[in-house]
Amino acid sequence: MxxxxxxxxxxxxxxxxxxxxxxxxxxxxxxxxxxxxxxxxxxxxxxxxxxxxxLPDSTPDTHETLIEVAKRAPKAVICLTSALAFHGLTDQLPRRVWIAIGARDWEPKITYPKIRTVRFREPYFSSGIEDHQMGGATIRMYSIPKTLADAFRNKRLVDRSVAIEALKAAIEQRKATPSAIAEAARTYSAWNQMRPYLEAVTSNG
Missing domain, CATH: 1.10.10 (Arc Repressor Mutant, subunit A)
Structure with a gap:
């Protein structure tokens, strides 16, 4: 038949x-x-x-991978380089989706898309989260000021040059105000690392 x-x-x-x-x-x-x-x-x-x-020849776009991760790990928060890419602050497209989970949360077991999991303790995990509705999923994402603070605070995970370029892009594209960025940096223990670069960018503006 x-x-x-x-x-x-x-x-x-x-x-x-x-x-x-x-x-x-x-x-x-x-x-x-x-x-x-x-x-x-x-x-x-x-x-x-x-x-x-x-399909064999299809390459899911960034948003599709974020949607898939959000559906499989609804409590996780998109962070660091993946959040910078989503907000349009870096040209880098990470090979893995960066997600944050709480210090004592179970680590999600996801085979696709590939993920990189980091643990944030409080107050770094639960604050500064935005909800984005896409493809029938709620994508939890750190805001631009929070993401920039995280990028400067975690220099082992985000190259400093990437963080600086993202900071410049956020201000030049007016996606976040210098005051909001500075407030987040102070709140999330990144002010000492970010301050000279923020002052340089705003003084050149």
Whole structure:
């Protein structure tokens, strides 16, 4: 008996606009588990992780990976370089999604997208969080002033040159005021590290 071409076509069309997709999402549009399995075996689609599929030539954009992480780790907060990239303050596209969790939280086990987990104690973890609604998920993200403070405070995790360029971009693009950035730096123990660079950027403005 020939295979059902309609299901395969439906599968490929769905992944064209929704990759990566979960098995339950595919089944909801009428694609059976058997069709998914055959398509993986034939190389038509890729299995990225348990119950997660994509097309071989598709590269999910940054927002798609953030959405996926938010759905799998809803309590985590996007931080550091990933937050800088989201806010448009760096050209660097991290290979992994940087997420912060509380000092005693369970570390999420996510196979896709790749993540880099850091533990923030209080008050660094729970403050300065924004909620962004995307793709049916709530993405918890540190605000620009908080992210800049974290970048300067964690020089082992964020190269100082990246933090400085992000600081310049935030002020030049008027995405945050110098006073708001300075307040966050003081609040989150980054003022000594950030102050000379903030003063230099604002004096040149």
């Amino acid at each position: 020939p295979r059902d071409p309609t299901q395969r076509q439906r599968l490929l069309e769905y992944l064209e606009s929704h990759a990566p997709a979960r098995a339950r999402d595919l089944e909801a549009v009428g694609v059976s588990a058997a069709t998914i399995s055959r398509s993986v075996q034939s190389g038509d689609i890729l299995r990225l992780g348990r119950g997660l599929y994509s």
